[in-house]
Amino acid sequence: MTIKTITYKRILNLGNYESKHLEMTYEIDEYDDPLVEASRLMTTVEYKLREDQSEAIRQEINSLRHELRILKGEQRELLKQTAKESDVEDLLSDVQDFLNEAREDVSEGGIF
Numbered sequence: 001m002t003i004k005t006i007t008y009k010r011i012l013n014l015g016n017y018e019s020k021h022l023e024m025t026y027e028i029d030e031y032d033d034p035l036v037e038a039s040r041l042m043t044t045v046e047y048k049l050r051e052d053q054s055e056a057i058r059q060e061i062n063s064l065r066h067e068l069r070i071l072k073g074e075q076r077e078l079l080k081q082t083a084k085e086s087d088v089e090d091l092l093s094d095v096q097d098f099l100n101e102a103r104e105d106v107s108e109g110g111i112f
Contacts, residue, residue, distance in 0.1 A: 003034040008041045012049050022049045 009023035026041045028034055 002030075003028055006034065006038050006041055008038070008045050010045050010049050012053075020049060 005025055005027050007023065007025040009021065012020045012022075014020055022045050024041060024045050026037055028037050
């Protein structure tokens, strides 16, 4: 028996009760290996069927990377602000400690 054509059909479920169909037929030359040509046809159909989805996924990934860069920048700025606020709090605490010590010395009759 000689194989003259190969047909491959694939249905991709897109969700939300939608699907995408792609069917291709290939005519085999007498010197072609039917198994090799069948594999090649299947690969082509699978690639073409998902091509649109792949591009949409790439765009979503790029968008998320951009958003991540923005968020990391905001995080750095917040960390800087927190560090500055922490420095101010430390300074205020040191001043408060100094004032408390000075009050104690004055109440004990010291410093003068």
